[in-house]
Amino acid sequence: MMDYSKFPNRQIACIDMMSFYASCMASLHSLDVRKVPIAIVGNLKQRGSVVLAASPPMKKRFKVKTGTRLYEIPHHPEIRLFEPRMAYFLEMSMSITRILHRYVPAEAIHVYSVDESFIDLTGTERLWGDPAQTVKKIQKEILDTLNLPSTAGVGPNMLMAKLALDLEAKKTGFAKWTFEDVPKKLWPVSPLREMWGIGGRTEKSLNDMGIFCVGDLANTDLSKLEMKFGVMGNQLYHHAWGIDLSELGAPMPEGQVSYGKSQILMRDYNTIAEVRAVLLEMCEDVAKRARDAGKAARTISLGIGYSKNALGGGFQRSRTITAATNETMKIYAVCKELLSENYDAQPVRQVSLSITKLEDEQSVQLSLFDKDNWRERAIGSVMDNIRNRFGSTAILRAISLTDAGTAIKRSELVGGHKG
Incomplete structure (x- = not known):
């Protein structure tokens, strides 16, 4: 087993807005994005324009998702269609960041995208109490003030927080993972492309090596992975054990790669x-x-x-x-x-x-x-x-x-x- 005592064990949260663009338009028009079928369409005057975002009911009830054409959307009295308002979306994103600033200093926040942020709550226990409860409090404040529902994952590093978010919290609303959860929650993940940081091409190469789930990857000889993938092989191995040494503000892969x-x-x-x-x-x-x-x-x-x-x-x-x-x-x-x-x-x-x-x-x-x-x-x-x-x-x-x-x-x- 891995000796986790050698690695940082912090309180990192990854907070992601649910159907952000659709949620913003729902908030603007006093709608509930979790109940109303909403689609954001590039241009409502052009039948071939595409859907840029859709609310959960729009996806589930009407099978309308990102990339669907305007003319493919069924005519239904409950469906609400809107054109994007990017300036407003950015304004809402900044409002979310301002809420985060009330709980942690600027250097403890990394805005990963317009609708997703990492925050480091390590050391805030004396101010706000248990970090997991603090994250839930932040989610409630965002919902109460901006009418934006969210999901959140908490982990000992950025990778684990992101995995907790993507693999569990997006179904439950909140999840906290520790290193002890790795064998039970991370290793069964398959296909490998569901693991953050593994794309289709890498998945195929791993499959060719007989590696089909994250547990297989974690239990593959490190030298074998490094021989096949170089430095990335080392990263894949340690990620399979839930280990990530990235500093907040430098998500994997570090720096601009394209x-x-x-x-x-x-x-x-x-x-x-x-x-x-x-x-x-x-x-x-x-x-x-x-x-x-x-x-x-x-x-x-x-x-x-x-x-x-x-x-x-x-x-x-x-x-x-x-x-x-x-x-x-x-x-x-x-x-x-x-x-x-x-x-x-x-x-x-x-x-x-x-x-x-x-x-x-x-x-x-x-x-x-x-x-x-x-x-x-x-x-x-x-x-x-x-x-x-x-x-x-x-x-x-x-x-x-x-x-x-x-x-x-x-x-x-x-x-x-x-x-």
Whole structure:
């Protein structure tokens, strides 16, 4: 058995708002998100617009979930449809954080996402009493003041708090896990992708090794995992034992590991030229974010989702290049190659782009044989400075002025949707 006395044993809580966007709109209109079927739709004037969020009754009674099209929602007098109000959602998120500040100092709060936060309650026992009861008190205050129901998990570290939330509290409202609970509550988890931090690809690799549940992973020889996965193998092993050394504010995996962007298009794009137009805009955005952070990437991934009119489908392809880059046109060139090699003339409704295998920009050597390198970097820097100062549409590529361009319309949105 693992000697847990060697590892930190704190009082970490992970608090997650139930159906946050739907809950916010329910609160605004004095509705109960747990009883009323609610859907947040990108644009109620466009029949092909998608559902961005749905309340539990909407999912259970009418089988409407994220990604459902507006025209697929049944006509029923109890159903309430709303367009997103991102500025209001952000305001509500900040209100939640202000409530958390009443119980712990700022350094003990990590806002993980707009609707989920970690808080460290270690040492607050003298102020508020038992940490588990304190979390329930916080949940009640959020519900009473903002009309937002929540679920919460408590554990000795961020990983255990998150697992308690995802694997138990989302069914019961609250759960507290200790290291003693690991064999009984964590090890039976299967399939492995239900474990926080394990994706489909890693799950398949583990399955190929004969590992099908978290208990199998915990009882696999550590050296075998490290030989297969490197440093990640060590992390997988210790996570299977409920051990996490991450500091609050640095959730696993630590630091930014990719930059990406995804769009569900408002109409079918029927030609490769139209797809290339929106793809160039996305490359511009992703490359700028990498440049702003001083990062460059070696792997570019492109995802294309075909329209339902084409019976769905699509592809996801990646390519690793020799030298890391954050130049828009170099990333775009790789995307064009992937598109040309895999696109089969179907109408496109979704485009996604990500860049991974990041390196510090300063570590990237400029090729002596590429005379345009310095010029392209200088142009990119000037364009970034203009956008940072005057807004994302202060300077645009001509492609954004075509019918296929989406940059101008999206600049009027908050978080990709109406403010």
